[in-house]
Amino acid sequence: MNDESWSSRKVVIVGAGAVGSIFAYALAQSGLADEIALRDANHELAMGQVLDLVHGQAFFPSVQIREARAADYADASLIVITAGVKQRPGESRLALLQRNVKIIHDIMDEIVLEKSQAVVLIVSNPVDILTYVAHQRSGWPRGRVIGSGTVLDSARFRHLLSQHCGVDVHNIHAYILGEHGDSEFAAWSMTNMAGMPIEQFCRTCLKCDDWQAARSKIAEAVKHSAYHIIDYKGATWFAVGLALTRIAAAILRNQHGVLTVSSVLEGEYGLSGVSLGIPCILSQKGVEKVLQVTLPPDEQEALAKSAAVLQEIIGQLESAGAS
Numbered sequence: 001m002n003d004e005s006w007s008s009r010k011v012v013i014v015g016a017g018a019v020g021s022i023f024a025y026a027l028a029q030s031g032l033a034d035e036i037a038l039r040d041a042n043h044e045l046a047m048g049q050v051l052d053l054v055h056g057q058a059f060f061p062s063v064q065i066r067e068a069r070a071a072d073y074a075d076a077s078l079i080v081i082t083a084g085v086k087q088r089p090g091e092s093r094l095a096l097l098q099r100n101v102k103i104i105h106d107i108m109d110e111i112v113l114e115k116s117q118a119v120v121l122i123v124s125n126p127v128d129i130l131t132y133v134a135h136q137r138s139g140w141p142r143g144r145v146i147g148s149g150t151v152l153d154s155a156r157f158r159h160l161l162s163q164h165c166g167v168d169v170h171n172i173h174a175y176i177l178g179e180h181g182d183s184e185f186a187a188w189s190m191t192n193m194a195g196m197p198i199e200q201f202c203r204t205c206l207k208c209d210d211w212q213a214a215r216s217k218i219a220e221a222v223k224h225s226a227y228h229i230i231d232y233k234g235a236t237w238f239a240v241g242l243a244l245t246r247i248a249a250a251i252l253r254n255q256h257g258v259l260t261v262s263s264v265l266e267g268e269y270g271l272s273g274v275s276l277g278i279p280c281i282l283s284q285k286g287v288e289k290v291l292q293v294t295l296p297p298d299e300q301e302a303l304a305k306s307a308a309v310l311q312e313i314i315g316q317l318e319s320a321g322a323s
């Protein structure tokens with residue numbers, strides 16, 4: 001990519017449904033992008049979202065917002081994929097997954113055909129599987145095809161810790177690692193309050209009678225957060241839109257921020273052939289470095305278990321000839 005195209009900070013969002021449109025809205029407000037282009041298989045939906053957003057232009061920092069065509073992939077800095085389909089009545093998980101894999105394959109083929117130099121960020125679920133599949137399809141370096149991973153889960157974790165411990169969320173460093181899903185886990189060994197390890201904080205805080213039980217409850221609550229929201233309103237979109245804006249900032253502004261995006265592993269943590277949420281340094285190149293944290297044995301085991309869950313699904317896809 002030359003400097004001129006990079007300076008345009010163009011973001012293409014594929015999938016203009018709830019998550020894609022809220023991300024577009026948050027991104028427009030952030031002032032991070034010069035151009036936001038939305039694409040959806042439902043052209044009328046994309047047009048409706050674009051019109052609704054451009055009417056807010058008087059209140060946003062300067063940004064162009066319009067419908068995208070495949071040609072827009074060519075000079076985009078970042079392509080965010082939120083496209084996906086929902087389960088049909090009676091449809092198996094594998095059949096649903098195969099339909100979503102086909103969508104990701106088709107979109108990646110178009111992106112590659114346009115010789116795009118963008119970073120591709122997968123958001124569609126199951127995000128870790130689709131990130132792996134998208135990376136395989138692209139043939140690109142792994143750092144340029146990444147997933148939103150456990151960035152949202154880690155934000156939920158920090159929120160719950162903040163509520164429980166009475167410490168501002170901005171003073172809490174805490175990560176959820178592994179699958180964005182049921183096998184994810186809280187990396188307590190990496191959790192700290194303003195630099196104070198959580199172990200030390202809990203031993204001196206005296207706020208809860210049984211801090212070990214409180215920790216298990218918090219980690220479980222993170223896992224179930226999405227289910228509660230889905231029960232209440234059908235889907236989640238606000239917090240994920242903000243999490244994506246944070247990821248976009250690290251990439252568009254070359255910030256080298258550390259975020260638990262989903263990245264294909266190449267031997268780190270003794271794992272490969274899988275993509276999952278791990279702390280990574282993010283820059284304009286995408287994942288610049290997968291951080292190799294020394295995890296205690298229980299957390300290393302939890303990570304290996306989470307990887308095994310994902311690898312089993314990848315294996316099923318491969319057997320069905322759909323990976």
Ligand SMILES: NC(=O)c1ccc[n+]([C@@H]2O[C@H](COP(=O)([O-])OP(=O)(O)OC[C@H]3O[C@@H](n4cnc5c(N)ncnc54)[C@H](O)[C@@H]3O)[C@@H](O)[C@H]2O)c1
Nearest residue numbers: 015017018019020040041042082083084123124125127240
């Ligand atoms: N990773 C995360 O943290 C996270 C969080 C929330 C939601 N999600 C996922 O994001 C995805 C989108 O969720 P949503 O609530 O916006 O769903 P949605 O149904 O509102 O939007 C999906 C959109 O994708 C479009 N689409 C389908 N096939 C397409 C294609 N081939 N090309 C372009 N567009 C296509 C549909 O027309 C639809 O508008 C889902 O997979 C959801 O599970 C991920």
